[in-house]
Amino acid sequence: MAKAEDIQFNSLDYDDPMVGRILDAAEQCIHRFGIRRSTVGEVARVGKLSRGSIYRYFADKEALVAGVFKRRQELYLNRTEAALEKEPTLVDKLTHSVVSGRKDMEEGIFASLAETEPETVAMMFLDPSFYRRSVSFWPPHVLMAQEAGEISSDVDVATATDLLMRLAVSLVMFPNMGLGLKTRREIRAYLDQVIKRGLG
Structure with a gap:
C-alpha cells in the first residue's frame, strides 16, 4: 500500500x-x-x-x-498532504482540506478571479484534470481510516474517495449555501455526520 x-x-x-x-x-x-x-x-x-x-x-x-x-x-496539494499527516482521523483530514481550501479561495489570485470572473473559477473546479489530481491523494487516507475502524472496510475505496472529493469541493465552492457552515467546529460536526452515515 x-x-x-x-x-x-x-x-x-x-x-x-x-x-x-x-x-x-x-x-x-x-x-x-x-x-x-x-x-x-x-x-x-x-x-x-x-x-x-x-x-x-x-x-x-x-x-x-x-x-x-x-x-x-500542486503546491496546495503538497502543502495539504503534509498537514494531513498531523490530523488524527479522516473527518479531521477532510475538515482541514475544506478550511484550507476556503482560505485559498479568499486570498490572492482566486479571490480576485472570484469577483471578476466567477465562471472561470467554477470551470477550473469542473475540469476533469482538476478532479484527477485532487482525488489522487485520498485513497491512502481512506485505507488508513478503514484499518483504524473509522469507516467500514466494505466501502469501495474509489467510492469513498469520490464522496470525500464531492464534499470538499461543494463546501469550498459554496460556503454560504444550505446550512452556511462557517467555523471549523461546524464544518467538522457536519462532515462527521455525513462520513459516519455515508461510509460507516
Missing part, C-alpha cells in the same frame, strides 16, 4: 527556473488583470522576457494559464 507521505504532486518542468519565472509573471498578470485581459505580451513585459521564450515552453495563452493553475494546485 502506498503511504500518504510518499505521494508527491509535482512536475519536473517546475524545476526549470525559466518555467518558474514565466509562471510567476503570468500569475502576477492574472491577479492584476484577470485571465481575459492578460496577454502573452503582458506576461513577457512583467517577467522581462521575450515572447519567444514564453512560447518555447507554452504553446499559447491557454496553455500558460493552465500551467499557472496546475502549479498552484
